[in-house]
Amino acid sequence: MGEMIKLLDLGPEALKAELSQSLAQWEEKPFRARQVIRQVYQRCKLDFQDMTDLPAALRSNLAGTYLLQLLTPLERAVSADGTVKTLWELGDSARVESVAIPMEAGRRTFCLSTQTGCGLGCSFCATGKLGAGRNLSAGEIICQALAGIAETSLSSGPRVDGSERTSSPNLVFMGMGEPLLNYDNLKTALEVLNHPELAQVGSRRITVSTVGLPEQIVRFCRDFPQMKLAVSLHAATESLRRTLMPVAGKVSLSDLVEACREANLITGKRITFEYLVIPGVNDRQEDIQALARLCGLVPSKINLIGLNPAEGVPFRPPRAAELARFRDRLSSACSMAVTLRRSHGADIAGACGQLAAGQAPRRR
Numbered sequence: 373m374g375e376m377i378k379l380l381d382l383g384p385e386a387l388k389a390e391l392s393q394s395l396a397q398w399e400e401k402p403f404r405a406r407q408v409i410r411q412v413y414q415r416c417k418l419d420f421q422d423m424t425d426l427p428a429a430l431r432s433n434l435a436g437t438y439l440l441q442l443l444t445p446l447e448r449a450v451s452a453d454g455t456v457k458t459l460w461e462l463g464d465s466a467r468v469e470s471v472a473i474p475m476e477a478g479r480r481t482f483c484l485s486t487q488t489g490c491g492l493g494c495s496f497c498a499t500g501k502l503g504a505g506r507n508l509s510a511g512e513i514i515c516q517a518l519a520g521i522a523e524t525s526l527s528s529g530p531r532v533d534g535s536e537r538t539s540s541p542n543l544v545f546m547g548m549g550e551p552l553l554n555y556d557n558l559k560t561a562l563e564v565l566n567h568p569e570l571a572q573v574g575s576r577r578i579t580v581s582t583v584g585l586p587e588q589i590v591r592f593c594r595d596f597p598q599m600k601l602a603v604s605l606h607a608a609t610e611s612l613r614r615t616l617m618p619v620a621g622k623v624s625l626s627d628l629v630e631a632c633r634e635a636n637l638i639t640g641k642r643i644t645f646e647y648l649v650i651p652g653v654n655d656r657q658e659d660i661q662a663l664a665r666l667c668g669l670v671p672s673k674i675n676l677i678g679l680n681p682a683e684g685v686p687f688r689p690p691r692a693a694e695l696a697r698f699r700d701r702l703s704s705a706c707s708m709a710v711t712l713r714r715s716h717g718a719d720i721a722g723a724c725g726q727l728a729a730g731q732a733p734r735r736r
């Protein structure tokens with residue numbers, strides 16, 4: 373038997389071509405391709421034997437040719453707030469984590485990983501302590517979303533018109549790794565997840581978060597102008613940003629601002645700046661003034677997040693009152709919208725900055 377083909381690694385056109393070629397070879401009707409696609413990308417079935425609307429002979433041909441399940445769940449942790457963190461093992465034994473966060477009206481937000489570690493070494497991030505990992509393939513990224521949706525059974529619920537999910541998920545690329553450093557695979561995954569005949573996740577429900585890489589930001593906005601972009605700022609002066617995020621030694625704030633302005637011209641959308649509040653480090657009055665000034669240069673909104681504790685991270689999380697006070701002071705210092713993101717899953721190390729795939733930090 374030849375090597376199994378990983379269907380989830382294929383972009384929309386390659387996928388359709390691959391399926392129609394196989395169906396012709398097996399003397400199956402072309403419409404079977406639509407059935408297979410619906411089962412995989414909309415019903416989130418990752419085992420051909422579960423696709424009971426397909427004839428048994430076709431199921432066994434498919435199962436002998438294509439590998440769907442690219443991730444094995446190793447551990448699942450459920451937070452008191454309903455957030456579920458899953459530790460996955462990949463085909464080469466590498467590990468990643470993804471998180472499913474319950475939202476209002478039965479919706480869920482899935483936080484997905486794009487790399488098995490991260491070489492960018494932000495000082496507040498557990499993934500950064502692992503050091504560089506490998507890029508996930510498009511299929512491994514897509515599989516986190518499909519398996520997550522299947523697990524939380526959004527896919528089997530009633531549908532409005534027979535094709536669309538009644539409770540469409542949100543996808544945020546804020547898990548392990550820097551998404552824009554794995555651009556080609558991210559792009560294929562986004563094309564598949566967003567495609568109206570495939571996974572059907574609306575552009576406005578997809579957010580890609582980046583540490584702020586100018587060229588890739590512009591590229592992403594040209595390729596996916598309807599999707600949301602979140603830029604991790606975390607400090608509004610060069611010197612402080614360099615101490616928190618080594619990448620700031622290579623990318624100046626003025627280059628980042630320039631890229632964000634260009635992104636805004638391409639998409640017509642405001643940029644979301646993410647700002648992790650770290651008491652005594654970036655929450656002083658001078659930080660507020662610098663942040664208000666910087667964000668005033670770009671049509672933007674500011675999303676505040678309280679730092680979450682993580683192994684090896686030398687800062688303490690803010691108290692709720694400190695966070696609220698920072699938000700109020702910032703709101704009165706600037707004209708843009710300031711929101712405070714509630715942390716989910718902190719008790720299972722599933723919140724922002726805490727993902728580390730159950731591994732001890734590597735000594736650096």
Ligand code: SF4
Pocket residue numbers: 490491492493494497498499500501547548549550583
């Ligand atoms: S915050 Fe993002 S870019 Fe920074 S180390 Fe963590 S995963 Fe990497």
